[in-house]
Amino acid sequence: MTSSSVRDAREALGGRLRDIRKDAGLSGIQLAEFTGWHSSKVSKIENGKQTPSEADIRIWCRHCKTNQQVPDLIATLRNVEAAYVEWKRIAGIRRKQQQLHALEDGTRLTRWFEPVIMPGLVQTLDYMRAMLGRVSAFYGHDEPVDEGIAARLERQQVLRHGNHRFNFVLAEQVLYTTVGSDDIMIDQLDHLLNVMRLPNVVVSVIPQMSDYEVPTTNFAIFDRKVAHVETISAELTITQPRELMLYEQVFQTLLGQAVVGEAARVLIGKAMDRRRPHAK
Numbered sequence: 001m002t003s004s005s006v007r008d009a010r011e012a013l014g015g016r017l018r019d020i021r022k023d024a025g026l027s028g029i030q031l032a033e034f035t036g037w038h039s040s041k042v043s044k045i046e047n048g049k050q051t052p053s054e055a056d057i058r059i060w061c062r063h064c065k066t067n068q069q070v071p072d073l074i075a076t077l078r079n080v081e082a083a084y085v086e087w088k089r090i091a092g093i094r095r096k097q098q099q100l101h102a103l104e105d106g107t108r109l110t111r112w113f114e115p116v117i118m119p120g121l122v123q124t125l126d127y128m129r130a131m132l133g134r135v136s137a138f139y140g141h142d143e144p145v146d147e148g149i150a151a152r153l154e155r156q157q158v159l160r161h162g163n164h165r166f167n168f169v170l171a172e173q174v175l176y177t178t179v180g181s182d183d184i185m186i187d188q189l190d191h192l193l194n195v196m197r198l199p200n201v202v203v204s205v206i207p208q209m210s211d212y213e214v215p216t217t218n219f220a221i222f223d224r225k226v227a228h229v230e231t232i233s234a235e236l237t238i239t240q241p242r243e244l245m246l247y248e249q250v251f252q253t254l255l256g257q258a259v260v261g262e263a264a265r266v267l268i269g270k271a272m273d274r275r276r277p278h279a280k
Contacts, residue, residue, distance in 0.1 A: 009080045011048030016073065017060055018046040024064035034063045051080060097151030104158045107222040108165065111251050114218050115171040117179065118188060121156055122168065122195050122203075127188045128152060130180030159198060166201045169254050172208045175271035182275040189272045193265060204258035205267045214253045221247055 021031055021042075028046070032039040044050035052060070057073045104110060104121075112119050118127060132145045158164055178185055196203045219229045227238040227247045238244060259267065 007048060010051055013052075013073070013076050013080055014046045014048045016076070017052070017057075020061065020064050020066050020069065021046075024066070026064065031060070031063060035059050052077065097148055097155055101151070101155045101158070103222055103226070104155060104164070105162065107225075108163065109167070109223055110164065110220060111167045111169075111248075112220040113169045113216070113251060113254055114174055115216055116173055116177050116218070118170075118174060118192070119168055119220075120152055121159060121166070122192055123152070124184070124188050124191050125149065125153065126184045127179050130184055134179075159195065159201060164200060167255070168201070168203045169206065169251065169258050170203065171206050172267055172271075175205070175268060176274075181280075182278040183280055186272055186275050186279055189268050189275075193268055196265065202260060203264060204255060204260045205264045206254060206258045207267065210257045213257065214250045216250065216254070219247055219250075221251060224248070 021028065026034075028042040029039050031037075032042050041050065045052045045056070054074050054077060057077060058067075058070055061067050061070050061073070100120075110121075112121075117131065120128075123131070128149050129145075132149070136145065159166065175189060179188070192203065195201055217229060217231075219227055221227045221244070224244060225239070227244055229236040229238060238247065258264075
């Protein structure tokens with residue numbers, strides 16, 4: 001669903017209402033006078049510039065003496081509204097990824113902590129699909145996510161282009177949280193090992209038996225300008241210097257608990273070995 005197809009559907013509904021008015025022998029001005037509307041409302045509805053409400057359709061048909069068409073017209077209206085909501089959701093996913101892309105492209109140092117799942121910048125396509133499918137099911141959304149996935153894949157180009165550095169700190173649980181299947185996870189962990197070879201990327205892993213030292217949630221810090229924190233119901237944008245200092249302090253503490261380089265690769269390799277017997 002695109003914005004143009006939504007517009008076409010709205011214009012088609014307006015065209016049907018225009019035909020009903022003309023068949024009733026009424027001008028737009030006359031219908032507006034009968035309904036008590038501003039004359040421009042009739043024109044906007046007929047030209048697809050304004051979506052009528054269900055009440056508008058009932059009033060329109062009553063004055064045009066076509067009440068028998070109300071159920072079908074309302075069903076058409078609901079389809080238009082559903083299509084508009086679907087388009088808004090798709091546009092929202094894509095727009096969010098594009099906004100993140102712009103932020104990441106303008107950041108020299110990105111520091112990212114994840115306690116449960118892989119950071120978006122290092123996710124494989126299959127991992128994204130499986131994760132977003134579960135998220136959509138949880139929130140009760142039935143929306144296509146292909147455009148959002150494409151935008152996220154485009155975001156990942158920032159890892160290989162431009163003057164950017166990335167420091168990812170992962171809890172070891174990230175390696176064992178199954179997103180999709182063991183096969184998907186093996187490919188994802190192998191991809192993570194490949195990303196670790198990039199000269200501008202550091203991936204550290206906090207071993208499972210590490211001590212609790214600081215409060216944690218997933219977050220990303222972009223230079224010293226802004227931090228993003230995802231909660232269950234919303235994403236927080238942190239810009240207050242005092243709060244940013246807290247996130248920097250937490251990140252440094254977590255980084256101090258993590259292993260890097262060969263030690264991190266060993267932990268990732270162990271996680272892959274645990275999954276191989278269950279893979280297809």
